[in-house]
Amino acid sequence: MTTPHALSAHQAHTRLHELTVLDVRTPGEYAAGHLPGALNIPLDQIPRAVPAIRHAADRGDVLVVCASGARSDSACRTLAEHGIRTATLAGGTGAWATAGHDLHHPEQASRATWDMERQVRLTAGVLVLVGLGLGLLHPAFQLISAAIAGGLAFSALTKTCGMAAVLAKLPHNRPQPGDIDATLATLLDHRPPK
Structure with a gap:
């Protein structure tokens, strides 16, 4: 089994151009602001995404991100069980923003959803x-x-957080039909810029 490791916000920012970034938060949280270039694969969809993530990891380093680091740690452990080497962003998007780095906000977020911590x-x-x-x-x-x-x-x-796992299954926290398929297709074709 591969052991996951953590990158600080500064380390991740320095290497962002060479990383494939996966955001494992809910689609609403992702739409509210995410690392530039991040692809959204909610935590409960990670098992389904293993082949595409393995493909991306074979081409370069994969950084897994969430709000605080707990869900990304969980995702990294799951991926490590499949022999996929990944890193997590220590402190998540909260640490990223606190370090002064910008979060990408889509021009028209499809829905405004509270972050999972606030929902809990x-x-x-x-x-x-x-x-x-x-x-x-x-x-x-x-x-x-x-x-x-x-x-x-x-x-x-x-x-x-069992409550967060339950809340993640509510309709407003679920991806729209086809979103995961489109993200997996993008991940299979995605190459971080060099």
């Missing part, structure tokens, strides 16, 4: 409030709030 915070907050509110009717409903708190703690400790 909203959902967790609403569920906690619902649990507390229902707990006024019957104390057992407070277990909803306790379960969400436990899930958030587990998420922080393991750098995974």
Whole structure:
């Protein structure tokens, strides 16, 4: 198995012209701003994209990007299991923007979607409030709030997020029909400029 490694925002910016960049966030997050030249393959589509990613990796280095680095780490581990050498952007697009590098914003983003972290915070907050509110009717409903708190703690400790995985399946976070096929075709033909 190939071990994934991380590039800092500065290292990635210096090498951007020679990298194939894959953004594993949801299509809405990608449309809200991504690294120049990045191709969008949501995390749950990585297994389907393995042959195209392998093809790209055979031609040059592949950088995997998400908002903070957690999803890209997961994607890199999955690809490493298939013997595909990749790198992740340490700190994700957040670190990229903080370092002063521009994100590409399509002229007409098809839809404005909150980033996944914001969606998780909203959902967790609403569920906690619902649990507390229902707990006024019957104390057992407070277990909803306790379960969400436990899930958030587990998420922080393991750098995974089950709630984000569930939210990623909602229609506004899914690619439009044909988007993945078009991206895979582009990836098979894509050569980073030298």
